[in-house]
Amino acid sequence: MGEVEKLCDKVISTDLLIVGSEGAGGHAAIKAHSQGADVLIVTKGKIGQCGASQMAGVDFNVDGKTAKTLGFTGDDRDSPERFFEDLVREGLYLNNQKMVEKYVEYAPKAMKDLMDWGMRIYGYDSVHAEEMARGITSAGTYWVAAIRKKVKELKIPMLEDTMLIDLLIREGRIAGAVALNIKSGETILIKCKAIILATGGWHRAYSFNTGSYDLTGDGIGMAYRAGAELISMEMVQFCPITMVWPPKDRGSIALYVLSCIDPFDKYIQLVNNKGERFMEKYDPINLEKSTKEIVSIASELEVENGRGGLHGGIFFSLKHLRPKFIDAIIRIANNRIKNELKDTRYEFTTLIPELIKKCKTENIEVGNGAHYMGGGIKVNENTETTIPGLFAAGECSGGLWGAVRVASACTEVGVQGIIAGEVAPKYVKKVEQAEINENQVREILDRINKPLMRDEGITPNELTKKMHEISGKKVGLIKEGSLLKEATEELLEIINDDLENLCITSTKSKELNDEWIKAIELENILTCLYLSAKSSLIREESRGEFYRRDYTHTDHDNWLKTIVMKQKNGELDIKFENPVVTKISLPKGKLTYQEAIGVATASLKRE
Amino acid sequence: MEEKKIIKVKCFRFDPQKDEKPYYDTFKVPISGKMSIQDCLVYIRENEDPSLAFFINCRLGFCKRCLIRVNEKSCFACLTVVEEDITVEPLMKDKVIRDLWSKDI
Numbered sequence: 001m002g003e004v005e006k007l008c009d010k011v012i013s014t015d016l017l018i019v020g021s022e023g024a025g026g027h028a029a030i031k032a033h034s035q036g037a038d039v040l041i042v043t044k045g046k047i048g049q050c051g052a053s054q055m056a057g058v059d060f061n062v063d064g065k066t067a068k069t070l071g072f073t074g075d076d077r078d079s080p081e082r083f084f085e086d087l088v089r090e091g092l093y094l095n096n097q098k099m100v101e102k103y104v105e106y107a108p109k110a111m112k113d114l115m116d117w118g119m120r121i122y123g124y125d126s127v128h129a130e131e132m133a134r135g136i137t138s139a140g141t142y143w144v145a146a147i148r149k150k151v152k153e154l155k156i157p158m159l160e161d162t163m164l165i166d167l168l169i170r171e172g173r174i175a176g177a178v179a180l181n182i183k184s185g186e187t188i189l190i191k192c193k194a195i196i197l198a199t200g201g202w203h204r205a206y207s208f209n210t211g212s213y214d215l216t217g218d219g220i221g222m223a224y225r226a227g228a229e230l231i232s233m234e235m236v237q238f239c240p241i242t243m244v245w246p247p248k249d250r251g252s253i254a255l256y257v258l259s260c261i262d263p264f265d266k267y268i269q270l271v272n273n274k275g276e277r278f279m280e281k282y283d284p285i286n287l288e289k290s291t292k293e294i295v296s297i298a299s300e301l302e303v304e305n306g307r308g309g310l311h312g313g314i315f316f317s318l319k320h321l322r323p324k325f326i327d328a329i330i331r332i333a334n335n336r337i338k339n340e341l342k343d344t345r346y347e348f349t350t351l352i353p354e355l356i357k358k359c360k361t362e363n364i365e366v367g368n369g370a371h372y373m374g375g376g377i378k379v380n381e382n383t384e385t386t387i388p389g390l391f392a393a394g395e396c397s398g399g400l401w402g403a404v405r406v407a408s409a410c411t412e413v414g415v416q417g418i419i420a421g422e423v424a425p426k427y428v429k430k431v432e433q434a435e436i437n438e439n440q441v442r443e444i445l446d447r448i449n450k451p452l453m454r455d456e457g458i459t460p461n462e463l464t465k466k467m468h469e470i471s472g473k474k475v476g477l478i479k480e481g482s483l484l485k486e487a488t489e490e491l492l493e494i495i496n497d498d499l500e501n502l503c504i505t506s507t508k509s510k511e512l513n514d515e516w517i518k519a520i521e522l523e524n525i526l527t528c529l530y531l532s533a534k535s536s537l538i539r540e541e542s543r544g545e546f547y548r549r550d551y552t553h554t555d556h557d558n559w560l561k562t563i564v565m566k567q568k569n570g571e572l573d574i575k576f577e578n579p580v581v582t583k584i585s586l587p588k589g590k591l592t593y594q595e596a597i598g599v600a601t602a603s604l605k606r607e
Numbered sequence: 608m609e610e611k612k613i614i615k616v617k618c619f620r621f622d623p624q625k626d627e628k629p630y631y632d633t634f635k636v637p638i639s640g641k642m643s644i645q646d647c648l649v650y651i652r653e654n655e656d657p658s659l660a661f662f663i664n665c666r667l668g669f670c671k672r673c674l675i676r677v678n679e680k681s682c683f684a685c686l687t688v689v690e691e692d693i694t695v696e697p698l699m700k701d702k703v704i705r706d707l708w709s710k711d712i
């Protein structure tokens with residue numbers, strides 16, 4: 001055994017390492033394995049029991065015409081071309097159109113795979129409120145169960161409860177990675193020719209979010225440290241009507257989902273602490289059915305102006321309905337969920353009926369939870385990053401959506417999973433295993449062990465609180481230059497000072513040491529949040545999911561460009577890139593935010 | 608603000624690498640609004656003892672990995688509401704990795 005092999009507790013070799021086991025990672029692994037590639041999955045949780053995929057509603061997209069070939073009702077008025085145009089127009093033109101083309105082309109393939117693997121389907125429907133039905137509905141739990149079953153059937157090797165720490169690079173390309181077994185505390189050196197990152201979002205940068213505990217932007221952090229380019233980090237989607245209170249249900253989007261489903265959508269009102277139906281002011285025509293963005297901004301403005309609840313939200317209300325009518329709604333919901341769909345998820349079988357019942361006497365406090373990360377590791381239509389041998393698929397990647405995620409993220413992760421699973425094995429065949437750089441392994445191990453060696457400094461819990469203060473107050477839904485500037489300065493200081501002073505004192509044990517894992521994750525979350533704040537500060541306009549109070553126009557003349565970031569010689573290097581165009585040329589002019597987002601609303605400026 | 612009630616959460620503790628045998632630690636947790644057992648454990652980890660090991664992922668009943676024993680009955684920590692003093696133990700006391708996380712989850 002050479003010197004380098006002795007540095008970690010274990011050494012493993014594979015051709016293709018896949019990081020993340022869910023919608024994107026699991027799909028990629030199955031595809032790559034079926035191409036004959038030697039694959040290893042490393043995942044921070046257990047397959048089918050981690051990440052955002054399990055929690056999804058869920059809906060997938062296939063254009064109406066092609067849907068017919070899969071046996072769904074479909075819609076003849078639709079076509080792949082029309083779907084493509086909608087995605088680019090509604091994404092407000094920041095999309096990489098080559099990626100959008102692939103999305104539309106591969107969406108049916110992703111759907112077909114899931115059907116072949118036995119995913120239960122609820123129906124064919126319109127979920128994203130397009131003019132026509134384009135969506136296939138199911139449950140996130142069925143989705144990940146189908147993937148898990150296939151991965152197990154194929155006996156794809158997997159390390160669960162294992163966290164990838166950093167990528168190993170030799171002469172500019174992938175040579176391997178270092179991982180940590182969360183349960184045993186053992187370090188693992190993984191030698192490989194290529195890596196697919198499918199690590200999902202970085203929800204936990206926000207104390208109020210809708211995701212799971214493992215979503216800490218590790219893939220984006222690792223890629224950035226390795227020198228890969230990131231794109232559109234300012235694009236963060238917040239989900240309105242997310243449960244704020246009580247603590248047990250905090251972060252649940254059950255009421256948001258309910259508010260999108262016919263017939264429930266007709267009865268739901270959002271009110272402020274005075275009982276006023278505030279959407280009357282912001283979008284008198286569409287009211288609560290306005291776009292996600294407008295409802296989010298309106299709720300935020302109410303809270304800001306002192307008309308919110310005790311816990312920072314506004315209220316979901318059914319008070320205008322008679323108790324008997326509410327009972328009828330519960331009966332309809334129960335019948336739909338339990339009898340027709342036979343859904344078994346707690347949120348649907350228990351929480352929703354419980355909450356509706358509660359609405360007879362109280363309103364429920366809801367708000368905007370950090371929900372979906374539109375930016376991430378920059379990839380092209382083949383999921384290739386700017387580092388040879390490094391691929392990224394799913395929510396950790398960026399470029400597809402432009403300024404608004406208007407269609408299914410679950411389809412995105414399947415599409416990119418398939419593409420990565422097709423492209424990476426071809427790359428693997430062409431290259432030799434690169435030699436591992438011993439010093440790099442040493443540096444990584446030193447870095448992660450330092451907090452365990454320190455006896456004083458700042459604890460991961462303290463630092464997390466500090467970060468959440470900043471993200472909540474200064475990098476939230478409504479952005480403002482002066483606050484963003486403060487946030488970037490404070491976050492940079494934290495990254496340079498506090499991160500170097502993290503200490504773990506409660507236990508030095510390496511088994512299941514939550515503080516230690518948090519310390520490692522913090523570097524990644526802080527990287528994502530800092531770059532997002534920086535990118536937000538640079539974009540002097542409002543567009544789609546991105547709203548700046550001090551620049552409320554959507555400025556096609558100056559801002560139809562993406563912000564691309566990477567680390568170069570230890571410094572942040574920022575450049576602008578024009579969106580990749582294939583069929584739809586970029587518009588000119590300057591629109592008000594409301595015009596751009598296509599809704600008539602009252603002024604969104606602070607009163 | 609809501610009234611806060613203080614409850615006692617008695618936790619099974621064991622680090623097989625370090626401890627000869629298991630023991631129990633009792634923490635006081637302020638209850639404000641409907642809280643799950645997991646919310647109490649998070650409170651303890653963030654405010655009292657960061658070394659407490661337990662499982663958490665989705666917080667809403669999706670991942671089905673947060674199985675735990677409360678007052679000798681097994682349940683999902685994120686879905687079970689706490690109102691009174693409780694004793695929390697791992698699912699399998701003889702298979703503990705650390706504290707409340709046993710090998711079978």
Ligand SMILES: Cc1cc2nc3c(=O)[nH]c(=O)nc-3n(C[C@H](O)[C@H](O)[C@H](O)COP(=O)(O)OP(=O)(O)OC[C@H]3O[C@@H](n4cnc5c(N)ncnc54)[C@H](O)[C@@H]3O)c2cc1C
Pocket residue numbers: 019020021022023024025042043044045050051052053054055056057058059060162163164165198199200201210211212214215216218219253371372393394395396407408409410411413
């Ligand atoms: C509550 C909720 C509801 C949603 N509903 C919908 C919906 O109805 N429709 C829709 O289109 N979209 C929905 N979304 C978005 C969609 O679910 C996600 O974008 C998508 O599932 C992401 O899939 P992914 O495979 O990229 O990442 P994830 O499913 O998040 O998986 C990430 C994986 O990476 C692993 N990982 C992370 N870091 C590491 C590391 N360092 N080492 C090893 N492994 C690591 C994780 O453990 C996990 O396995 C929803 C999201 C949420 C949070």
Ligand code: FES
Pocket residue numbers: 662663664665666667668669670671672673683684685686
């Ligand atoms: S934490 Fe996922 S089910 Fe309890």
